[in-house]
Amino acid sequence: MAFLHISGLRKRYGALEILKGIDIELDKGGFLVLVGPSGCGKSTLLNTIAGLETITEGDIKVDERSIAELHPSKRDIAMVFQSYALYPNMTVAGNIAFGMEMRGVPADERKLAIDKVAKVLQIGHLLDRKPSQLSGGQRQRVAMGRALVRDPKLFLFDEPLSNLDAKLRVDMRTEIKRLHQTTGKTIVYVTHDQIEAMTLATKIAVMKEGIVQQFGTPAEIYNNPANMFVADFMGSPAMNLLSGRITREPNGLAVALERAGGEAIRLPVAAAMSSLAPYENREVVFGIRPEALTDPEGADRHAQFLCENDCLIDVVEPAGSDTFAVTKLGGREVVARLRADARIRAGEMARLAFNLDKAVFFDPQTQARIA
Incomplete structure (x- = not known):
């Protein structure tokens, strides 16, 4: 059975249909990238998985359990946003530990979890700094650490590298790939950058106008495009x-x-x-x-x-x-x-x-x- 199973998913705002029958299956430990041009519905799809958007029709299952009607806090999902969303008045350690503190996790357990995540992300030397003292790449690592420390069933990334310069984007792409290989976590990742999609994914869903144009491995998408849109969109230079x-x-x-x-x-x-x-x-x-x-x-x-x-x-x-x-x-x-x-x-x-x-x-x- 698929670990993440999206079936017949539709999202409408009044008469406007944004998602038009999405069907996707992802195995446990997979890395799914949703890719497509602006306005194709990829972020809306991610938000429906997170519970930030309700769905009009269809179902979303994680580990064979429907989460479509669950509150976001009950879905055991962690999300990393494009804007990092760090608390400016807290230290790095405070930002990473905040969610655990709200759940009443004892201080000694929080300390062990912070140290473990900091070692994985190589940010141990930053724990006492404030977000304003960090570079963009360091802030992104902290945002990832805050998600990772929860040990959720599913990670969601919403265009996490779009605010970084070109070189830093490449470096952080490697870090995210390493994080996935190290933790074996299941990840759903949104980007408009097809290079990110090709380098990170185990499975890619290419979207256009609320429809999945093709779903497959990076090699399948690149070598056997289903239509001219996929052929033209995936690859640099394009086909x-x-x-x-x-x-x-x-x-x-x-x-x-x-x-x-x-x-x-x-x-x-x-x-x-x-x-x-x-x-x-x-x-x-x-x-x-x-x-x-x-x-x-x-x-x-x-x-x-x-x-x-x-x-x-x-x-x-x-x-x-x-x-x-x-x-x-x-x-x-x-x-x-x-x-x-x-x-x-x-x-x-x-x-x-x-x-x-x-x-x-x-x-x-x-x-x-x-x-």
Whole structure:
């Protein structure tokens, strides 16, 4: 049985429906990330789990027990907010211990719990300081400590890193990952940052307009997107989505892509032929990740279907460990990820390798995955 089970969940404000039938299951010890653009309903979903929002229909179960009608204080859930929500007049130790003190936990037990959490989060040297004396990352650790010390069944994180600068966000992401690995706690985490989602999650729910577009592991979401929204939203740089036409060639079906500086290129689609057969002589959307479009020397030698073509390079962007090149195919700008030392120049033709094992196809009308 799933540890967290959300079934048929709907949330309405009058005639406005925010959540439109959410179904999610998460095993004990899992790390679920709710990801999507602003306004997609992810924070509302988190608040319904916490009990901060009532639900209109459906049910939420934790450890096989329905919590949908329980007061937030009875749900055995701890929440870490975006704003940290620390008491400014209390020390770090006081903030961490406040909830235990309110529940009447004896002072010696509180001290042991504070010391244990402080060791896990490496904030032992901060216990006597006030929140105003802490950096953003230190405040976030204290907020996590206040939640962790309760030893709840479920942790909820509401965009906890959005107020931090880029480097600190990366550092804190590592800390949260380490915390999950160390404690084995079940976590539900909200973010609009798909990099956070990919690096932290055991399961991801990609949301749009109150609907879960796809639910799966990070690898499933990244490599097998269910539709064009998921393909475009997950990944940095995003997946290249190009207009193409399925054509019949002597060796089987191919996808034809218009090319700047030359005739259309035709890429064989043998791996997806059965799914694409109904689309012969029809338009499709061809999707390929930047890392599956690279210089021939950097291509995956284990790929079954590699195809090389010359492309006119518009822009070259060195990025340290990689070089990104921009060309035009199918009427769209296309990003290729090359080796750092790839010899390539803007304004010149360059040989690029297409790893067609990684190619996906979508219906341009429904935007659903077809192969």
